[in-house]
Amino acid sequence: MIDLVTDSGPRSSPWQNAKVVGIKEETARAKSFQLALPEPAPHLAGQHYVVRLTAPDGYTASRSYSIASAPGDPRELEITVERLEGGEVSTFLHDEVAVGDELDVRGPIGGWFVWEGDVPALLVGGGSGVVPLMAMLRYARLNGKVDLVRLVVSVRTPEDLYYAEEIAGPESALVYTRVTPAAFPRPPARLTPEDIPQPIAAGTRAYVCGSSGFADAASHMLVDLGVPAPQVRVERFGPSG
Numbered sequence: 001m002i003d004l005v006t007d008s009g010p011r012s013s014p015w016q017n018a019k020v021v022g023i024k025e026e027t028a029r030a031k032s033f034q035l036a037l038p039e040p041a042p043h044l045a046g047q048h049y050v051v052r053l054t055a056p057d058g059y060t061a062s063r064s065y066s067i068a069s070a071p072g073d074p075r076e077l078e079i080t081v082e083r084l085e086g087g088e089v090s091t092f093l094h095d096e097v098a099v100g101d102e103l104d105v106r107g108p109i110g111g112w113f114v115w116e117g118d119v120p121a122l123l124v125g126g127g128s129g130v131v132p133l134m135a136m137l138r139y140a141r142l143n144g145k146v147d148l149v150r151l152v153v154s155v156r157t158p159e160d161l162y163y164a165e166e167i168a169g170p171e172s173a174l175v176y177t178r179v180t181p182a183a184f185p186r187p188p189a190r191l192t193p194e195d196i197p198q199p200i201a202a203g204t205r206a207y208v209c210g211s212s213g214f215a216d217a218a219s220h221m222l223v224d225l226g227v228p229a230p231q232v233r234v235e236r237f238g239p240s241g
């Protein structure tokens, strides 16, 4: 068991002590954490932070977590963490961290899997892979750019959907692979090419995020549908991120 110890380091260090100011249960296995940073830094939609836990004996464990909140949103930075049974960091964040605690974080990080609202974006996420795509959707909604964004999210059941009260809208579509809500028109099944909004506008950049298996399947599907391979940006939430 890791006890929560934070070390902020010198002021010039990129590590910061973020204060947990809110925790929200997204699903039975996912929580969003609102973090107040002593020195907030602007971020781009799609970037992530590294969270570092330090045990009393000095052992550390660091994992990446995508930013869910939109660039420019004056509220606190938000990350959303899926609890993986046996996982070192995600179980600690879920089971031990409470409002008022501090976490060592470093970021924002990443310059490839980012959307700046400059090109049409086709966002395809599986499970927790929706997190950085939610930052993009929120950014588009905040800045009147929803016409540029199409989001498809694949989850197993309605209970597995993050941001459930917020995600629905004309720019987003949901795919359930095991169980659907009552009267949902599409039977439960894995993502198919028919689930991808078409036609895909010229100049579209695709952002695919999820497990390795989901990311591979979805990115191949998009290339088969005509998105040039260099325009498909992929982020995998694999082991030991």
Ligand SMILES: Cc1cc2nc3c(=O)[nH]c(=O)nc-3n(C[C@H](O)[C@H](O)[C@H](O)COP(=O)(O)OP(=O)(O)OC[C@H]3O[C@@H](n4cnc5c(N)ncnc54)[C@H](O)[C@@H]3O)c2cc1C
Residues within 6 Å of the ligand: 048, 063, 064, 065, 066, 067, 080, 081, 082, 083, 084, 085, 086, 087, 088, 089, 090, 091, 128, 131, 132, 211, 235, 236, 237, 238, 239, 240, 241
């Ligand atoms: C750029 C980036 C952004 C990420 N953003 C998010 C995010 O927004 N939300 C989020 O919940 N996670 C995210 N991840 C994944 C995250 O970094 C961790 O890998 C995850 O939380 C598991 O860490 P852990 O310490 O709990 O598990 P570990 O102790 O690392 O692993 C425990 C067990 O789970 C397996 N495992 C590890 N990671 C995964 C996984 N993602 N899926 C399935 N099995 C796994 C391991 O093989 C091992 O068997 C991101 C990863 C990257 C690289």
